[in-house]
Amino acid sequence: MLKADISLPLNALKKENILNAKRFNLGFSRICQKIHTKHFSYLIAQGEDLSTSxxxxxxxxxxxxxxxxxxxxxxxxxxxxxxxxxFTNTMLIVIVSQHADAATKEDLWCSINSFLAQYAQL
Structure with a gap:
């Protein structure tokens, strides 16, 4: 029986890239920037000892x-x-707002792209 190669692509998210409950507290204690869009609030924590997550x-x-x-x-x-x-050495915490409930997928993508544009200006 042949075994399938189940290796992840280079840009795949791994478990260490997703915050768990303990690491949320670390992220909240190190917030240095906030970016708000119509559907999301992005809290950005940066530091040399932080992992990208x-x-x-x-x-x-x-x-x-x-x-x-x-x-x-x-x-x-x-x-x-x-x-x-x-997002190297950055923890990104996303809080979904009430406006996202009535939004379409395209509206949500526009909001995310708006965040990326604002983040690039920092």
């Missing part, structure tokens, strides 16, 4: 359906995966 907070009170919450998570993780080189 992302954490997403999508509360049930703000975004009612699980489908929409998961869409917000997936889109932000995809943005992070494609732009991981821009």
């Amino acid at each position: 992302i954490g997403i907070i999508a509360g049930k009170k703000k975004v009612k359906t699980a489908v929409k919450r998961n869409l917000c998570r997936r889109l932000n993780k995809e943005m992070f995966r494609h732009n991981k080189a821009k």
